[in-house]
Amino acid sequence: DSGVTQTPKHLITATGQRVTLRCSPRSGDLSVYWYQQSLDQGLQFLIQYYNGEERAKGNILERFSAQQFPDLHSELNLSSLELGDSALYFCASSAPQQEAKNIQYFGAGTRLSVL
Amino acid sequence: AQKITQTQPGMFVQEKEAVTLDCTYDTSDPSYGLFWYKQPSSGEMIFLIYQGSYDQQNATEGRYSLNFQKARKSANLVISASQLGDSAMYFCAMREGRNRYSGAGSYQLTFGKGTKLSVIP
Numbered sequence: 434d435s436g437v438t439q440t441p442k443h444l445i446t447a448t449g450q451r452v453t454l455r456c457s458p459r460s461g462d463l464s465v466y467w468y469q470q471s472l473d474q475g476l477q478f479l480i481q482y483y484n485g486e487e488r489a490k491g492n493i494l495e496r497f498s499a500q501q502f503p504d505l506h507s508e509l510n511l512s513s514l515e516l517g518d519s520a521l522y523f524c525a526s527s528a529p530q531q532e533a534k535n536i537q538y539f540g541a542g543t544r545l546s547v548l
Numbered sequence: 549a550q551k552i553t554q555t556q557p558g559m560f561v562q563e564k565e566a567v568t569l570d571c572t573y574d575t576s577d578p579s580y581g582l583f584w585y586k587q588p589s590s591g592e593m594i595f596l597i598y599q600g601s602y603d604q605q606n607a608t609e610g611r612y613s614l615n616f617q618k619a620r621k622s623a624n625l626v627i628s629a630s631q632l633g634d635s636a637m638y639f640c641a642m643r644e645g646r647n648r649y650s651g652a653g654s655y656q657l658t659f660g661k662g663t664k665l666s667v668i669p
Contacts, residue, residue, distance in 0.1 A: 439602070446614060468655060476639065478656035489656055523593060527655070534600065535643055535655040539593035 435458065437522050439540035447548055451512040454543045458505055458526030464488070465507040466527075466537055471520040472498055481509055514547045521545075551575065552640050552660035559665050561630045568615070569625040569639030569663045580644045582623040583616065583657065587637040596638075599623055630667045637662045 436459035437531075446452055458465050467479040474543040478491035482501035493499075496514075511518060521544050525537035553572045561567035573582065584596040599607045599614045607614040615624040626666040628641055 435594070449642075464655075468657075475661050476641075476657075476659035477659070481656055491656055519594070521591060524639055525593075534598050536583070536598055537657060538595060541590075541592040544591070 434537040435540065437524060437526050437538050437540035439543050439545060442541065443544050445546045445548065446514060448514055448516060448545075450542065451510065452514065452545065454466045454509040454511070454524075454545075455457050456507045456509070456524030456526075456540060458507070458524075459528070459538055462526035462528045462538075464527045464529070464535075464537075465501055465505070466525040467493075467507070467509050468523040468525065468539075470523060470542070471517075476523075479509070486532075505537050506544075512543070516547050519545055520548045550660075551658045552642055554640055554660035554663050556663045557661075558664055561627075561634075561667055563632060563664065563667055563669050564629055566626060567630055567665065568626045569627070569638050569665065571623045571625065571660060573621050573640075573642050575621075575642065575644050576654060577644040580642055582614070582616070583641040583643070584612070584623075584625045585639045585641060585659075586634075587662070589636070589637060593639070597625065627665075632667050632669060635665060635667045637664050658661075 438457040440455045463484045466481045470476045479493040481488040499509045521542045523542045525539045527537045567613045580601045582599045586594045597609045597612045613626045639662045640660045
């Protein structure tokens with residue numbers, strides 16, 4: 434168990450809908466990262482938050498947004514969903530004291546199916 | 549150009565034997581980190597081992613060791629005494645850059661496409 438909690442584990446929805454994925458980082462970790470894993474694109478970085486502030490953006494679509502709350506949990510919002518958004522979405526967290534290494538510990542992922 | 553290349557889509561190894569999974573990387577940053585993660589069929593990503601670009605010795609974690617050849621830009625994972633539970637996808641990843649911000653950095657990982665390891669009894 435990595436200590437990173439993601440909910441829900443599975444999500445089935447229809448095109449055009451909006452969903453929210455939730456992540457609770459490991460205790461003490463301030464950084465949260467979101468990644469998308471799909472068959473055609475592989476594992477791709479989406480966005481990073483550190484202590485409530487956006488730190489970096491990767492290949493994140495404009496239809497997607499995220500935030501990190503004062504209690505450090507994070508949410509990834511996906512809107513106007515398309516079939517191609519079906520993927521496994523991971524959250525990872527890392528500790529400030531490990532910044533030199535930045536070992537990221539991953540949650541179990543949320544599997545999104547858009548029908 | 550791909551930053552992380554894993555040339556072996558699939559590998560087979562006999563139980564109790566050692567296996568090497570290949571990873572080459574491309575970066576011009578002098579400070580970087582290399583990681584290996586394991587993804588079993590259940591889907592979670594499990595951190596295995598880390599190697600920093602300035603580390604003098606190859607990293608080891610139990611049955612996992614990293615064969616780091618900086619000049620060749622390779623970071624191969626060696627699994628000794630393979631077990632059936634080692635059957636999984638293995639991903640090599642790289643983090644580039646130093647801290648750009650006080651107390652935190654932008655340290656996203658770039659992943660390779662993975663190698664599927666199957667351990668044969």
